[in-house]
Structure formats: structure tokens, C-alpha cells
Amino acid sequence: MWRRGGGGGHGGAASMALQLWYCCLLLLAASAAAQGPQPAATSYKTLSGAAPLVIAEGGFSGVFPDSSQNAYAFALSATPNSTLWCNVQLTKDGVGICLRDLVMNNCTNINQNYPTGKKTYIVNGDRKSGWFPVDYNYSSLQSVILTQAIWSRTDKFDFAYLPILPVINVSSLTAPSPLWLNIEHDTFYRQHGLNMTKYILSLPKSALVTYISSPELGFLQSISRRVNRKTKLVFRFPDKTLRDPSTNQTYVSLLSNLTFIKTVASGIMVPTDYIWPVTGDNYIQPSSSIVTDAHNAGLEIYASDFANDRIIPYNYSYDPLEEYLFFVDNENFSVDGVLTEYPLTAAEAIGCFTNLNASSKTVHGNPLIISHNGASGDYPDCTDIAYQHAVDDGADVIDCSVQMTSDGIPICMSSINLFDTTNVQRTSFSSRASIVNEIQTTPGVFTFNLTWDEISSKDLKPKISSPESKFYLERNPRYKDVGKFFNLSDFLEFAKDKDLSGVMIIIEKASFMAESLGFDVVESVTNVLSDAGYNSQTAKGKVVMIQSTDSAVLVKLKQQETKYKLVYTLPSTIGDASASSLADVKKFADAVVVDRASVYRTSQNFIIKQTNLVKDLHSAGLDVYAQVFRNEFVSTPWDFFSDITVEINSYVQSVNIDGFITDFPKTVRRYKMNSCTGLGDNMPPYMRPVEVGGLAQLLNGSQAQPPALSPAPVLNETQVNEAPLPTPKKPSGGGTSGSTPPGASPSGAHATATSAGILVMLMAVCASLLI
Numbered sequence: 001m002w003r004r005g006g007g008g009g010h011g012g013a014a015s016m017a018l019q020l021w022y023c024c025l026l027l028l029a030a031s032a033a034a035q036g037p038q039p040a041a042t043s044y045k046t047l048s049g050a051a052p053l054v055i056a057e058g059g060f061s062g063v064f065p066d067s068s069q070n071a072y073a074f075a076l077s078a079t080p081n082s083t084l085w086c087n088v089q090l091t092k093d094g095v096g097i098c099l100r101d102l103v104m105n106n107c108t109n110i111n112q113n114y115p116t117g118k119k120t121y122i123v124n125g126d127r128k129s130g131w132f133p134v135d136y137n138y139s140s141l142q143s144v145i146l147t148q149a150i151w152s153r154t155d156k157f158d159f160a161y162l163p164i165l166p167v168i169n170v171s172s173l174t175a176p177s178p179l180w181l182n183i184e185h186d187t188f189y190r191q192h193g194l195n196m197t198k199y200i201l202s203l204p205k206s207a208l209v210t211y212i213s214s215p216e217l218g219f220l221q222s223i224s225r226r227v228n229r230k231t232k233l234v235f236r237f238p239d240k241t242l243r244d245p246s247t248n249q250t251y252v253s254l255l256s257n258l259t260f261i262k263t264v265a266s267g268i269m270v271p272t273d274y275i276w277p278v279t280g281d282n283y284i285q286p287s288s289s290i291v292t293d294a295h296n297a298g299l300e301i302y303a304s305d306f307a308n309d310r311i312i313p314y315n316y317s318y319d320p321l322e323e324y325l326f327f328v329d330n331e332n333f334s335v336d337g338v339l340t341e342y343p344l345t346a347a348e349a350i351g352c353f354t355n356l357n358a359s360s361k362t363v364h365g366n367p368l369i370i371s372h373n374g375a376s377g378d379y380p381d382c383t384d385i386a387y388q389h390a391v392d393d394g395a396d397v398i399d400c401s402v403q404m405t406s407d408g409i410p411i412c413m414s415s416i417n418l419f420d421t422t423n424v425q426r427t428s429f430s431s432r433a434s435i436v437n438e439i440q441t442t443p444g445v446f447t448f449n450l451t452w453d454e455i456s457s458k459d460l461k462p463k464i465s466s467p468e469s470k471f472y473l474e475r476n477p478r479y480k481d482v483g484k485f486f487n488l489s490d491f492l493e494f495a496k497d498k499d500l501s502g503v504m505i506i507i508e509k510a511s512f513m514a515e516s517l518g519f520d521v522v523e524s525v526t527n528v529l530s531d532a533g534y535n536s537q538t539a540k541g542k543v544v545m546i547q548s549t550d551s552a553v554l555v556k557l558k559q560q561e562t563k564y565k566l567v568y569t570l571p572s573t574i575g576d577a578s579a580s581s582l583a584d585v586k587k588f589a590d591a592v593v594v595d596r597a598s599v600y601r602t603s604q605n606f607i608i609k610q611t612n613l614v615k616d617l618h619s620a621g622l623d624v625y626a627q628v629f630r631n632e633f634v635s636t637p638w639d640f641f642s643d644i645t646v647e648i649n650s651y652v653q654s655v656n657i658d659g660f661i662t663d664f665p666k667t668v669r670r671y672k673m674n675s676c677t678g679l680g681d682n683m684p685p686y687m688r689p690v691e692v693g694g695l696a697q698l699l700n701g702s703q704a705q706p707p708a709l710s711p712a713p714v715l716n717e718t719q720v721n722e723a724p725l726p727t728p729k730k731p732s733g734g735g736t737s738g739s740t741p742p743g744a745s746p747s748g749a750h751a752t753a754t755s756a757g758i759l760v761m762l763m764a765v766c767a768s769l770l771i
Contacts, residue, residue, distance in 0.1 A: 045334040053337030054082040062341040065146035066100035068162035079347040083178040095138035096167040103130035159704035171207040178210035186219040187245040218246025258297040267300030291333040306340035308642035318631035324349035352676035364501035368659035377663035380462030381414035383483025394669030399504040403447040410488040417444035492532040502543030514728040575712020582620040591623035603706035627661035650689040
């Protein structure tokens with residue numbers, strides 16, 4: 001995941017435009033820091049009772065190159081009360097610089113400036129090869145630029161030509177914010193004739209160094225009682241199996257002697273898994289006693305290694321804010337600070353989401369929380385356990401995507417193809433695979449190939465969805481095949497006594513069902529609703545919504561004078577809508593569903609524009625629900641900082657969305673409970689909506705600038721006014737050209753697989769067995 005070196009040989013000085021922008025950010029930071037009251041103070045289980053410290057590692061290094069002026073300035077503007085972290089390295093001539101890593105080609109383009117400069121050194125007993133600051137005078141590093149160190153992050157800010165900064169410059173840039181200096185390799189520098197102790201003691205008092213940390217106890221002892229008495233010393237613990245090169249003691253042995261460490265330092269810093277140990281399959285275990293032990297010894301304790309875009313334990317449901325809350329807002333303890341590459345998320349967690357009453361009764365108001373296949377972020381789609389957790393997690397509305405079985409039973413299933421949602425390819429039902437070109441050109445076993453009894457049998461097990469699996473982000477494996485499926489009648493019965501404001505029934509492929517299978521899906525659904533007592537828009541105290549991408553479905557329901565709330569799903573990536581199309585939609589729908597790409601237009605994952613679509617839909621008298629919101633960090637544009645809460649906040653404050661369709665209802669519910677959005681002008685900067693195009697404006701040079709957006713499609717009357725649904729009829733049995741008969745008739749006859757379909761299906765089965 002590490003980037004090795006940067007792009008292109010660039011000049012070392014920032015452009016005039018960049019420096020002007022930087023000054024503006026500093027003014028913004030000063031304004032934010034000086035504004036009125038912040039969120040109400042509360043007590044924390046820290047050593048002092050004060051709020052945990054947010055320590056910005058190299059600034060806002062989750063977005064910008066670590067230790068660059070962009071990273072520091074952005075951290076100051078977003079989180080004006082954070083402490084700024086500088087990892088100190090020494091050049092050949094003894095100049096202290098802020099640099100993420102001792103091996104410079106991991107975070108700069110030095111290998112391109114000095115292609116023959118690669119060296120190999122022993123560092124704390126390990127051989128390391130690369131480019132090292134001890135081989136270069138500071139003046140020779142002026143042409144070297146800082147680059148993003150993590151491959152999975154954008155490299156576009158590498159082209160901002162950001163120079164390596166001396167510590168003294170950073171201290172003046174970041175004042176009056178506290179500065180934290182981390183000294184990682186004192187022993188290594190001593191071996192090369194450099195004296196880190198002497199350098200630290202030479203810093204002027206104006207540097208405002210509030211914290212100094214090191215994993216070498218000998219270094220901290222060398223400066224103890226010699227630095228400013230207001231400067232706190234912190235002993236940093238790396239991997240427990242390693243040894244402190246200054247004392248030759250293992251870190252695990254030092255951890256057992258906190259009383260001795262207290263004689264040297266005022267605090268310790270440990271990786272997250274020291275506090276919440278993590279199993280080999282990525283689940284947290286019960287917390288250790290280390291926080292309590294440190295506090296009992298009179299030591300502050302800080303947790304390190306936080307980053308929104310790393311794979312965090314499954315217990316956190318891919319939600320970085322949830323992870324912070326485990327460290328700062330649990331019933332037993334709170335750490336005294338967190339070291340993070342995304343300081344905004346840490347700040348919002350501490351400032352706006354601590355001490356919330358998670359057990360309080362859900363208030364069903366806008367924006368609505370609408371589940372997407374239940375709580376499918378943690379459990380298999382459309383199963384009893386997914387629906388139950390959606391209710392428990394605060395969903396206002398739970399959804400059922402209707403599919404039909406061969407015996408004409410409407411069921412809840414996220415996909416018509418059982419390959420997507422079950423283990424069907426490993427059962428005897430796999431012999432029923434077929435190609436149905438009206439649905440897809442690859443083989444599948446479809447819901448209409450099986451009876452309801454077969455689908456609900458113990459042989460067929462649910463399968464958890466992982467929509468971001470191409471990025472190796474798999475969802476909760478402990479629950480990958482749990483739960484049972486519901487038919488529509490079961491679903492409605494389940495919802496009757498639950499604390500919900502409504503249910504959403506989704507109907508798709510109605511024309512195909514009528515023409516090829518002989519099913520009238522609309523009639524089947526309305527009959528089940530009526531039989532269950534849901535025969536009006538507010539039946540059983542719940543709003544009944546029916547959603548479809550097919551306007552003909554909603555037109556038919558409107559013509560039948562049903563009293564359900566009708567919801568039209570707009571085509572994807574629509575950026576605008578003609579007035580006439582909106583008038584037509586209003587004739588048959590009360591609300592619409594839009595995809596996120598229709599609200600915020602992006603180029604190379606940077607937000608370029610916020611459309612007027614939601615505003616226009618509201619003007620037409622339509623409620624607007626956006627889909628699909630997911631916690632996985634790869635699902636959001638860069639502008640939302642790999643934090644789903646930042647995205648949700650922008651949709652609430654800037655877009656005024658009426659509802660979220662989400663795989664993770666608990667994330668939206670927690671947002672609705674936060675203590676900051678009601679503060680008006682006193683809202684902290686980290687809880688304000690993102691500036692549209694803000695990050696893209698900071699890109700410098702043609703190599704970094706994303707391409708201009710092409711015009712977004714405009715919704716027109718032709719797309720809205722579809723042909724009426726056909727009258728259901730028995731399938732002819734001959735199928736369509738290039739396909740097998742498309743499924744089973746209501747009598748229960750199954751589609752047969754073509755020879756080619758069987759071959760492809762068998763290959764898929766074999767491949768799945770090999771994984």
C-alpha cells in the first residue's frame with residue numbers, strides 16, 4: 001500500500017496562488033478558533049476529565065502529503081483546536097525537518113532528484129534500503145517535494161510542488177496551535193554523528209513545542225527536566241515484540257513498569273490494539289486494562305494508528321467514527337488523545353457524538369432512515385436478522401425488494417438471481433441454471449426457477465453482500481450465511497408491531513414478469529398488502545410506500561386509486577430534469593429516489609458540482625430520497641474524507657434530503673442524534689457541510705486537474721412516460737432468440753439450462769470451490 005517516491009521532478013517552491021490560498025486558510029482557522037461558543041463541555045473518563053486531544057499526524061495527511069503546508073493548513077481550518085504532529089528527522093547538516101518516514105522515497109520524490117542516492121543502513125537492528133536524510137544537507141533537499149505515501153489515496157496533491165519543511169518553519173506556521181514533536185530514531189542519528197537532544201534543546205521558546213514523544217526511553221531521559229516545564233514528554237510504544245534500542249529492554253517488559261516510566265514521562269502512546277486487542281480474523285476482543293493502569297500510575301495515555309481508509313475491525317462496521325467512540329466514549333475509560341491522519345473525524349466524534357443516549361426511543365422525522373435490504377452492511381440481504389437489526393439500529397422504514405417464485409409467491413430478495421444472494425451454486429438447485437437474456441447474458445438460477453418452499457428450505461443459505469469486494473473490503477464474515485428469507489406476507493407481519501414509521505415495497509421487472517412468466521406482480525403485491533391489513537397509506541400506523549423504476553407500475557397503482565405513497569426511482573446520474581418531466585412525475589408519484597451521483601457530480605472522485613436536481617424536485621412537491629449510502633471508505637468522493645458521517649452531514653445541511661437509503665441504518669441514526677447540528681452559527685467547522693469543489697480548487701497544474709465534466713443527462717417526458725404494463729399471459733415455451741425459456745410458469749415448470757449455460761455454470765461452481 002505504500003507509495004515509493006513521487007511523480008516527476010518538480011520545483012521546490014509553492015506557487016504564489018498556493019501561498020495565497022494557504023494564508024486564506026490560516027485566516028479561516030483563526031476565525032474558526034475565535035468564533036462563539038463551541039459544543040457544550042462534558043466530562044470524559046480521561047486522566048484530567050478534559051476532552052481527549054486530537055493529534056493531527058503530519059497535519060491532514062489522509063488527504064494531503066504528510067507534513068506538507070497543505071496538510072497542516074487544512075488541519076487547522078477543519079479542526080482549529082487540534083495539536084499538530086511533526087515526525088522529526090535530521091539532515092546531514094543537523095537541520096530538523098518534518099518528514100513522515102526515515103526512508104525518504106516512501107514520502108518524497110527524492111529518488112527522481114538523486115537517482116544514485118540509494119543506501120542501505122542498519123536501523124534498530126534491521127536492514128533498510130532507500131534514501132535517507134542523513135546523506136543530504138538541507139539545501140540539497142530544496143528541490144525535493146513531498147508526496148502521498150499511501151497508494152490507495154489520491155496522488156493529485158503530489159503535483160502541488162510542496163517542499164520539505166524545517167521544524168522551525170512548521171512551528172511558526174501552526175502557531176498558536178500546539179506542536180507535537182515525535183523523535184523516532186535518536187539512536188540511528190547518534191550512530192551518524194548527529195545529536196537529536198542538542199537539536200531539540202536548541203529550539204527557541206517561541207516554537208511552542210507542547211509535546212515531545214519517542215519510543216526511545218534514553219532520549220526522553222536525556223531531555224527530561226531540560227526542556228520547558230510546560231512541555232509534556234510521552235513514551236511511545238511500538239510493537240510489543242521489539243526492543244527499545246536505548247535501553248535494550250523489550251517494550252512488553254517496559255509496559256509492565258509504568259511507575260518507572262512516570263519518573264521520565266507524563267504520558268504514554270500505544271497502538272490501538274494495545275487497548276482493544278484484535279483477533280487474527282479482524283474482530284476486537286474485550287478491552288485490556290492498559291488505560292486504567294496508565295491512569296492509576298498518573299500517566300496520560302494516547303492511542304495511535306487511526307486512519308479512516310484502513311481496514312478496521314468488523315465490529316465497527318467500516319465506520320471510522322464508531323471506532324473513535326470505542327476509545328473515547330465507552331463506559332469504562334477514555335484515552336487522553338488520538339493520533340490520526342484524519343483529524344476531522346476524530347474531532348466530530350469527540351465534539352458531537354460522545355455521551356449520546358443510544359438507547360433512547362427513535363424519533364421518526366426527516367430525514368427518514370430507509371433500510372437497503374435491511375441492515376445489509378452487517379448481515380445477509382433481506383433476512384430476518386438483517387431486518388431485525390435494521391429496526392434495532394433505528395431505521396424508520398424497512399424495505400422489501402419483491403421477486404416472484406415459480407409458484408407465484410412474492411418474496412423479499414435483493415436480486416432476482418440467487419447466485420447473488422445465496423449459496424445456490426453449491427446446492428442441487430444449481431442444475432436449474434439458465435441464461436435469460438431479458439435479465440442478463442450470463443447463467444443464473446432465478447427466484448422464478450424455485451418454489452417458495454425450496455427457497456426457504458434449509459439447503460439454501462443466505463449470502464452476505466460485499467459491494468466493495470473489488471477493493472478487498474468484505475463484509476462481516478461471522479454473519480455471512482445466517483438468517484432466513486421472508487416472503488412478502490412474512491415481512492409485513494414482522495413489521496406490524498415494530499417501532500417503524502413505514503415500509504417500502506419495491507417492484508421491478510413487472511413487464512418481464514407479465515409477458516414471460518404470466519405474473520401480475522402489481523396485483524400480487526396489492527393483494528398481499530390488503531390481506532395483511534395494509535390497505536391504505538398509513539395502515540397499521542405505518543406509511544406504506546411502493547417504489548419502482550418503472551413509471552407504468554406507479555401509473556397502474558394510481559389508476560387503481562390505491563392510497564399508498566408512490567415513489568419513483570429516477571434513472572441513474574440524472575443531473576437535471578425538464579419542467580414538463582417533473583409535472584409528469586408528480587401525476588403518479590409522491591416522492592422520488594435519486595442516486596448520489598445525481599446530486600454531487602464528480603470527476604476522478606473529486607466533487608466538481610452540486611446539481612439543482614433536489615431543489616427542483618422539491619419545488620415540484622416531491623420528497624427526495626437518496627441512495628445507496630455505505631460506510632466503506634471507498635464509496636465516498638475524496639471531499640468527504642473517507643467518512644460517511646461527513647457525507648451524510650452534507651446531504652442534510654446542503655441538499656436538504658428527505659431520506660437516506662442505506663446499508664447501515666445505525667450510522668444515519670447516530671448522525672440524527674448528534675449534539676452539534678443545532679448550534680447554528682456556533683457550529684464547529686468540522687460539522688459544517690463540505691465546500692463543493694473545495695478540494696478540486698486546491699489541485700495545481702494540468703497533470704493534477706481532473707477533466708471537465710460532460711453535461712449530465714436531463715430527465716425528459718419520454719423517459720418518464722413508459723408504455724403501460726402488458727396483460728399477464730402464459731409463456732409460449734419457446735423463449736426468445738439466443739436464450740432458453742425464461743423461467744417457470746405459474747404451474748411450476750422450471751427453466752432448463754442450455755448446454756452453454758450449464759458449462760459456464762459449472763465453471764463458476766468450480767471457481768467458487770477453489771477460492
